[in-house]
Amino acid sequence: MSEKGKIVFICAVPEESNRETMLWGYPIVHVGVGKINAAYKTALAIKEYGPTLVCNFGSCGSFMLPKGAMLAVSEVVNADMDATPLVPYTVTPFDKNGGRLALQCKGTKGVRCFTTETFTSQEKVESFSPAKRALLSSCDIFEMELYAIAKVCQDLKVDFVSYKWVSDDGGLEEWQQNCKIGFNHFKEEFFKNYLVN
Numbered sequence: 001m002s003e004k005g006k007i008v009f010i011c012a013v014p015e016e017s018n019r020e021t022m023l024w025g026y027p028i029v030h031v032g033v034g035k036i037n038a039a040y041k042t043a044l045a046i047k048e049y050g051p052t053l054v055c056n057f058g059s060c061g062s063f064m065l066p067k068g069a070m071l072a073v074s075e076v077v078n079a080d081m082d083a084t085p086l087v088p089y090t091v092t093p094f095d096k097n098g099g100r101l102a103l104q105c106k107g108t109k110g111v112r113c114f115t116t117e118t119f120t121s122q123e124k125v126e127s128f129s130p131a132k133r134a135l136l137s138s139c140d141i142f143e144m145e146l147y148a149i150a151k152v153c154q155d156l157k158v159d160f161v162s163y164k165w166v167s168d169d170g171g172l173e174e175w176q177q178n179c180k181i182g183f184n185h186f187k188e189e190f191f192k193n194y195l196v197n
Contacts (some may be wrong), residue, residue, distance in 0.1 A: 005052035010062075012038070015179045016058040023187070024195060034117055035080075035148035039089075040089045042152045053159045056149045057186045059167035059179055060113065060141040061120055066166065067178060071141065073162040074110025076101050077146045077151050078137055080117050089131045098196050101150045105161040106193035111140035113145035113164065141166065163189055 007026040011017050016144040017028045031041035043157045046054065059140060065071070081092050092101030100157065103110070114135060118124060121143045125133060146162055153160035165182030 006050060007053045007055060008049050008051040009150065010042060010045065010054060010056045010084035010149055010177070012060040015176065016183060018180050018183050019058060019126075024191075027106075030100055031145065034144055035115065038063070039148040039152050042149045043156070046158055053172075054149070054153050055194075056146060056162040057190070058143065058145070059175055059182055060143040060164040062141045062166045063122070064140055068181065068185075070182070070189055071111045071164050071166070071168045072105035072189075073103050073113045073141075073146065073164060074105065076103065076113040076115055076146045076150050076162070077135060077139065078131070079114050079132055079142075080124075082129070082131070084131075090135065097154070097194065101147065101154060103150060103160060103162055103193065110139065113146050113162075114139035114142040115117060115144060116142065117144060119144070145185070162192075 009023050009026060009028040010031055011028065012031060012033055012170040014030050017030070021028050029041060029068060031038045042054070078092070080089050081099055082089055083091065084091050086094050096147070120136070128136065141164055143164065150160055155189065163186050165178070165185055167178035169180055
């Protein structure tokens, strides 16, 4: 079993886990799309299962990295909070985290993740504010849930890791084709880093 004890796996939708609901005897929780769903259902899962480790996995988009790349996330940023000029872009007023959270994952080299409530495509990026475009260009990948999941885990003092695979650059058809492949690669990566003694 895991050196960390009880594990809860979290992903957005059933397609990302090949519709499996358990992995090595641990629950897979599907939290839905977007940060509100992700935060609420992550908090419920922690309350129900009492894990010592939460692992988020799933697909992501990238304009920089090749499709199929399996990645550990080392930093995630909240791309939607804009309370300027009160605080810098990405920072939630009166929040000690400053809109950026560090993660410690074993194995694959870490990347920086851009979490936004906007489905990100090359066309949509044109409508982003200059600050949001600049932030995106400083990140390796983009998706819609990770910041919220990481924030809940940090606040509830539960160890947290995240592994993502690049499934697309904003295209739905590619995402559907690549989800199952990515899930299998994630299982190999997690097993190697956390379940093999």
